[in-house]
Structures are given as C-alpha cells and as structure tokens.
C-alpha cells in the first residue's frame with residue numbers, strides 16, 4: 620500500500636477534461652464543470668485524510684477568459700457556489716483557503732466572497748487549499764518582478780540582493796511552508812503545463828493521466844501517488 624512517509628507534501632492539479640467528459644455523454648459543458656466540482660471535493664477529502672499539506676488546483680487560467688461568455692459566466696457562478704457551499708466544511712475541517720490569480724477580472728461578488736473565505740480560514744492549519752483562478756504562471760513572475768523593482772526604485776533593495784529565494788517569496792504562491800508542488804498532476808491526456816505554476820514547478824514530479832477530471836477519483840489519486848513514490852527525486856544531483 621501507500622507508504623505514508625513518502626507522500627508529497629504539496630500536490631498541484633491541472634483539472635482538465637470537463638468538456639470532453641460532458642461531450643462523451645451528450646451533456647452540456649456545464650454538466651462537465653459540475654462533475655468536476657464533485658471530483659474536486661473528493662480530492663480535497665482524500666488529501667485531508669492522507670495528510671497532504673497543500674493542494675493547489677488550477678480552476679481557471681488567464682486564457683480561459685477567451686471562452687464563450689456563457690461558459691465563463693457559468694464558471695464564475697460555480698466558483699461562488701463552491702465557496703458558499705463549503706465554507707462550513709472548510710471551518711469544521713480546519714482547511715485554509717487561498718485564491719491566487721488576477722482577481723481584478725472576477726465578478727465583484729466573487730472577489731468579496733473569496734476575501735471573506737480567505738480571512739475566515741486564515742488560522743486553519745490542517746491543509747491549505749490554494750485555488751488558482753484567472754491565474755497565469757508568467758503573470759505571477761511578472762508581478763513579482765514589479766514588486767521587487769518597486770523596492771529597488773525606493774532604495775530598499777540592491778540589484779545584487781535579487782536572488783531566486785527573494786523572487787520565490789514575492790510569487791503569489793501563498794504556502795510559505797511548502798511553496799513548490801512535489802507532485803503536479805494533469806488529467807485528460809494533455810501533457811502541457813499551460814502557464815500554471817511555472818517557477819514553482821521547476822522540480823515537480825509531473826504525472827499525466829488520460830482520465831478526464833470528472834472521473835478522477837481515489838484509484839487515480841493512488842496511482843499518481845504510487846508513481847510519485849517510485850521516482851527517486853534527485854533535484855539535479857547525481858545519486859550514486
């Protein structure tokens with residue numbers, strides 16, 4: 620079985636395949652996103668049960684804004700519903716929720732609700748759920764550069780002080796303790812990072828599965844964790 624001491628501390632997921640899942644069942648795309656919501660709830664439940672410290676999910680990329688307006692509006696309403704329906708669970712299970720991404724483009728009500736849920740769950744410590752909405756990995760790096768440049772401009776920082784760790788601290792990734800995903804999962808058979816956690820996933824173990832996101836359940840999660848445990852992570856060094 621799974622060796623608990625070898626579990627990743629930070630798992631990131633690119634939840635992909637909702638539309639194809641729906642199409643294969645002659646259902647509307649919205650049904651695929653609804654089914655995706657159920658899969659997310661199950662993944663959070665399992666991650667809590669297994670002691671995963673951080674679960675980061677790619678819920679909506681900056682490129683997703685180009686989708687049909689009806690689908691974007693549906694997803695924005697779904698995100699608001701997810702937060703409202705689960706705030707009680709987050710508090711009961713001591714789940715800390717953080718939203719990363721360009722929130723300025725989100726409907727105001729969702730921006731407000733996200734801030735409230737972040738605030739209410741701030742001291743929760745069992746697991747951190749980081750939801751990337753309107754997120755861009757390149758945008759994350761660019762905003763970190765802007766923040767750092769402001770400090771240099773105001774004489775608070777010298778250029779030679781700009782190290783990898785300083786940049787990492789300025790990224791939107793909010794988990795101070797485990798900022799980098801140990802395991803990055805992408806579903807639906809696509810083998811791309813799609814502008815997700817580009818800096819943070821520099822040494823992440825990548826796991827790709829053909830399973831469409833709505834069908835991703837315990838068996839798929841265990842398969843990903845087994846694959847992770849079988850890999851010997853060298854971080855670029857030579858292991859004799």
Ligand SMILES: CC(C)CCOP(=O)(O)OP(=O)(O)O
Nearest residue numbers: 634635636637638639678679
């Ligand atoms: C918004 C995002 C979570 C949706 C993921 O599924 P998708 O709509 O990209 O589905 P397809 O890759 O099958 O089109």
Ligand SMILES: [Mg+2]
Nearest residue numbers: 635636637807
């Ligand atoms: Mg897709």
